[in-house]
Amino acid sequence: MYARMSEITTASPDTESPKRHDILCAAGDLFMRSGYGETSVDAIARAAGVSKATLYAHFPSKEALFATIIHDACRTHLAVTSVLPEGVADLRSALRGMGRDLLNFLLQDRALAIHRVVTAECQRFPELGRAFYDNGPGLFRRALAAWLERQQGAGRLRAGDMAVAADQFLGLLRSGLYLRATLGLARPAEAEIDATVQEAVDTFLRAFAPPD
Amino acid sequence: MYARMSEITTASPDTESPKRHDILCAAGDLFMRSGYGETSVDAIARAAGVSKATLYAHFPSKEALFATIIHDACRTHLAVTSVLPEGVADLRSALRGMGRDLLNFLLQDRALAIHRVVTAECQRFPELGRAFYDNGPGLFRRALAAWLERQQGAGRLRAGDMAVAADQFLGLLRSGLYLRATLGLARPAEAEIDATVQEAVDTFLRAFAPPD
DNA sequence: GTCTATAGAAGGATAGAC
DNA sequence: GTCTATCCTTCTATAGAC
Known part of the structure; x- marks a missing residue:
């Protein structure tokens, strides 16, 4: 798992x-x-x-x-290539696997702590927010957008801006659960994570599947 | 505006x-x-x-x-009733108005500062995260879920869990822009906010409009 | 309630021996 | 490079006069 x-x-x-x-x-x-x-x-x-x-x-x-x-910590991130597979047979299961890996990564103590500290201190150390974003969320967002464009090219997604779609898929993944985790509320159970991922994928595909 | x-x-x-x-x-x-x-x-x-x-x-x-x-600040929030109107003629434009009001509210300096401070200190003061969530995101989420259920009852939304839909709509709204704002990156321009809201509403309605 | 003055602890940073 | 010992500042909190 x-x-x-x-x-x-x-x-x-x-x-x-x-x-x-x-x-x-x-x-x-x-x-x-x-x-x-x-x-x-x-x-x-x-x-x-x-x-x-x-x-x-x-x-x-x-x-x-x-x-x-902090700068060292910001360079610690998911190996993007392993989470965004090249050969995709089934888009839905690929999104589910990727979503689960990413959400589990984001909900780790260490990842949450980095996000918290950067959020807290990015006013005092202005370059911190940029370093974190570029090495974390921004990096993954670009990779995901490119990956979605390839799926789009293969006819698995409808026309549209895949940079926006990437942001939205990440927003769907972070919806609720992640916000509560950053606030130190109850750590989400495995089942809750899986449910969130599944709901995110379902909603995303309903909105972005090609019209038939 | x-x-x-x-x-x-x-x-x-x-x-x-x-x-x-x-x-x-x-x-x-x-x-x-x-x-x-x-x-x-x-x-x-x-x-x-x-x-x-x-x-x-x-x-x-x-x-x-x-x-x-902080507890005082957590009790400062949008007047939910004014943002979630009772009589809705057009769901799309209601969602757009609500989304714009909410996103503009969340992107205010004061609201961002509260979120930052609570995120930073919720480990040291564990009751802080709960107070913030219950008076802010959690409160609005519940109100939005109930509001969406009424729209669902009126046949404007497909069957499904509107608590999940509420979380997802908020996730779509916060996608990208809000994360970057909390990290102290470039303050979003009015046009960028409007575009994000529009994209969120479009995606949400494609996923949750009743099947015809 | 409000002030000045200060106690007592802890903060960041350094000197000098080895 | 590493230590002990210490400097000076700033910290939270309080005493005592008014």
Whole structure:
């Protein structure tokens, strides 16, 4: 079921010292959990098992450390190619598989935390919203639009702007469930996720299937 | 165009002293702009033109002040009855008017700020997400579902669960534009908003119009 | 209720030894 | 690079005068 969920790419240089790695891990956890303002450098150093001086030897400031964390996190995303298959026999089941993979990915603790932190701090760090969007939702949206255009070319979808259709399919997927998850309300059960995906696909295909 | 946007209800007791009012206004602005952790009580007192001691005479703690601000803000919402008209001649134009009013409301600075702050702090203050959802998205969703059921009863919509349809219509409205707005990316232009609403209504009606 | 003044803790950042 | 110890600022919250 979650087989493809393991296919997550994270672009990390990994030419880093062990201590630097510990600092990044600890800072990532704390920033994701509590946001920028409520996370202290003391707490990060303590959690990483290093002194503050060591931390400041690797990062010039708390802001720089935060920016590094978030930008790295924004480059962690679904392997788009594995979720949008090339050879499609049945469009409905392809949409269902893709929708389930994507929604499960979006509802992960880590993904929700990134979205929360970026939403919270994008006023203080204006480039953050852009980095997140371009590496996450925007990237997937473009790939999905291109994929839908190929389906359209194969006669499986009616005429129309597939960029809009992509946005709308993602909107249908996120409808309700995802909003409630970002607000920290009850984590959706597996069955609820599947139902949302199925409803999204049904509605999407009723609206975008070619007229017969 | 924005005529109905003025119909916003804010439930405030208003049996408050002038200083208390000043404190609430200043704290609201600062918390909305910078979040909880980055807003200091000093800054609030300064902006309100009172001393910190006065502030603490009205509110027992920074947390209590924050909770008051946010809970008040959550009770500021669209006057649902004005956006969901009773007598509907043309469903398409009713959906368009409602969609435009709602999307314009959601894209206001104030509404975006509340959503951002609640998203950011709902882990630290778990009851916040619930209060926001129940007074905002959840409230409107229920009203919209009931409204859609009446349209369904009048034969203007096909059979199906109108709670799901309501979530999906809201998802279509928020598709793309709203996500980008919450991330602080370019504020959408009037024309872009209208286009999004129109596309949402078109897709929704293609999927939910009664089969002929 | 409102102020000034301050306590006491915690914040980010650094000096200097190793 | 890494540590301990510390600087200075800012934080939340309160005491005491009016």
